[in-house]
Amino acid sequence: MLEVADLEVRYGAIQAVRGISLTAKRGELIALLGANGAGKSTTIMCIAGALKPAAGSIRIAGEDVTSAGPEAMIRKGLATVTETxxxxxxxxxxxxxxxxxxxxxxxxxxxxxxxxxxxxxxxxxxxxxxxxxxxxxxxxxxxxxxxxxxxxxPKVLLLDEPSLGLAPAIVDQIFEMIGVLKRSGLTIVLVEQNIAKALEVADRAYVMRLGRIAASGTAGEISAATDFNAVYLGG
Structure with missing residues (x-):
């Protein structure tokens, strides 16, 4: 349903996203994890059409939408919920x-x-x-x-940090609703710093570090194999 290939995003001379690729199948929830500054939100905003990629491609249901703006993306079947x-x-x-x-x-x-x-x-x-x-x-x-x-x-829903700043009880409710939307067949890309919650609902996950994909796999594989202390704290 969503295919991102060799995506690069720059802010002037600064390269924020460095050739990442990811996919999400119909009805699948993928989590995009990583520390602040890893490039997660930049990736989401580029997929949403709010930022133009310096290189790479974006496809929704097989259609190339790389050059589409935000309104066109909505008409193509993509909706975005920003962290703001x-x-x-x-x-x-x-x-x-x-x-x-x-x-x-x-x-x-x-x-x-x-x-x-x-x-x-x-x-x-x-x-x-x-x-x-x-x-x-x-x-x-x-x-x-x-x-x-x-x-x-939408065919694809992008969620950027839905738990940010919320009380734990409210976070539980938000993730319960995300689970309901996933079970309805919606494809979801979730950016989230609450690793445990994200991996509870995700089918697969990508871990970003310094603008690159540092690890990818099923939620179980990522949970078992990834040193999140290194990802988040640089240890």
Missing amino acids: RDVFPDLTVAENLMLGSYIRRHDRAGVTEDRERMLTLFPRLAERSSQPAGTLSGGEQQMLVIARAMMSR
């Missing part, structure tokens, strides 16, 4: 969800069906559907941006 949790604070929860379905605005019945499905999946959002999104807690805003991304009916 950008809600529209003055709009209600329901209005935020509807904005996520903009590319499907002529499919009113389908949009209504999906909105109800998201409110069922995230009952706390249903309780606050008429509330301004800016008044939600951090965990509720994370639920909202994931649900809003799902309103475009």
Whole structure:
């Protein structure tokens, strides 16, 4: 479903991503792990179309989308949830969800069906559907941006640090929802510093260090074989 080959990303003279390749099959969840500065978020933003690669290619369902911008990527079936949790604070929860379905605005019945499905999946959002999104807690805003991304009916969902700054109980809820989305057949790429949680839900994982893939394998293989002290602390 997603193929990234020999991807390179530069910020001026600085090469942030150095020829990485990764794949995600239909219905598979892959985790992208590594310390801050490893190149994980840069990789995600490049796949999402927000950054242009210096080299390499990106394919969704076999189609080359390397040069596509963010809006085109959404139309190609890719949705992104960034670590910044950008809600529209003055709009209600329901209005935020509807904005996520903009590319499907002529499919009113389908949009209504999906909105109800998201409110069922995230009952706390249903309780606050008429509330301004800016008044939600951090965990509720994370639920909202994931649900809003799902309103475009993506084939591939990119999640960048969904547990960042959240209380452990809320993190458990977020990962429970991620598991539900995975079981629905959605392909997910997860960037996450909570290694244990990421490997619980992942089928496979890639470990990045200094812009390169340092290790890859099944979640079990990565958990057993990777020295995460070395990855995160340079030991």
